[in-house]
Amino acid sequence: MDATGGPSFRIAGEIGRGVVEKVRARLADRLARGILDRDEIARVSTMPLRTFAGGDAASEIFRRCCVTWEVDRVPALTSHRPLIGPLLVAIKRVARRLLRFQTEAQFSRQRDFNWNLLLVLRELLERDGRRG
């Protein structure tokens, strides 16, 4: 909520009339009923985005690791063959669905492992950069 009291948005013309007041009344009601509190608003609103706080070379190493951590992110299915291409794509799609059933659990475990490793790696690379 704004300390100055100015509207945080604008809808031009007749349709916008009274919308700011209604929105504020709804929010005030939610606060009054304890559905939401100002601490939560402040905590979320000021939450920083954690990118990379190191040098360019270390940043590039980290970026490359970020490319492949999602092992279950699969490229779009395509075929460059002119006539049988669509059939091949359809076959690949079915095969992928069947394989997904087999590999989903493993992918999920690998994905979790990679994610945690990525966060540790970022910490180490940043710490290394701070040491100079």
Next chain:
Amino acid sequence: MGGGAEVLERSVHQLVPNLAFGDAISQQALTLRRILRALGARSEIFAEHVDAQLHGEARPYRQLRDEARDGTVALYHFSIGSEVTDLYRLLPNPRILVYHNITPPEFFRGVNAEVARLCARGREELRALRAHCTLALADSEFNRQELAALGFEHTAVLPILLDPERYRVRPVRRLERPYRDGHVNFLHVGRLVPNKRIEDVLKVFYFYRRRINPDSRLFLVGIDTDMEIYSVALRQMIHDLGLSGVAFAGRVSQRELVTYYRLAHVYLCMSEHEGFCVPLVEAMHFGVPIIAYAAGAVPETLGDAGALVLRKDFAEIAELAAMVCEDPTLREALAARGRARAREFLPEAVTPLLERLLGSV
């Protein structure tokens, strides 16, 4: 489409560093080529890199040097530093620079130093191009003012075109069926880049889903190529917020894109730097109510057709989104305004301006 006799007798070629599928500048080049050919002009696209999906749509950029003769108009779509600029400088007049804006390099700090360097280089190249263009076009008044401030003498606005044919495709049923389930669908379309402040989209969605309506989801449609650090940071924020219901759609086909627009109940844009913002026009075309932060060219592109955020009060924006979704009168009025605004970007609205501008060089 009258008044373009000069256009009909000419070759009007376009030069782009990259011709990429799903990219707004590339799409503008393809649409312009179609219109120019319809006007009777000889028109080709020359590019340094061409996506496999657009194979055959462009010729190698160095060939333009031999192709450009007296009277040939060269349009250079400029948005980042590249080798293509060196070739453009060597071309004969008339040369038209089409400026799509360059994201300030500061946005890429801590995300990708190379992209930051290319953006800084692009800004340097832009300054040097003042002496190398007969006319400098910008796709928004915001961009045009940047050109004028840099000392470009002859400037004008040519907005990005909305080619309605591209959106007349069948939606993808396997996407549509599971997501048309009574839940409220938030949508953001665009590359995952720091200037788009997708973290702020997440914060708005947090308040909506956690405190207003748990039956909701957020689709983030767009690729994260070169922006992987930013993409990981977004996922960590989602984790730290304990937020579910966020779907990273990544790269999508045209049919999938159309499906997402059809599924969306509200379009959310918290970007802090936009030279035009094509997804806003697309959302308006599909009658999706828009809530967008007033930065860069966003107020201009949006016109009066959406809710313009003046200050990022995330809890209040979430409440506004709830009102837009729940109040059918407000929702319909915003959708109708959006459709009307989108019509101003259709080829029949923009082509006379294009003809006039080409006739002036």
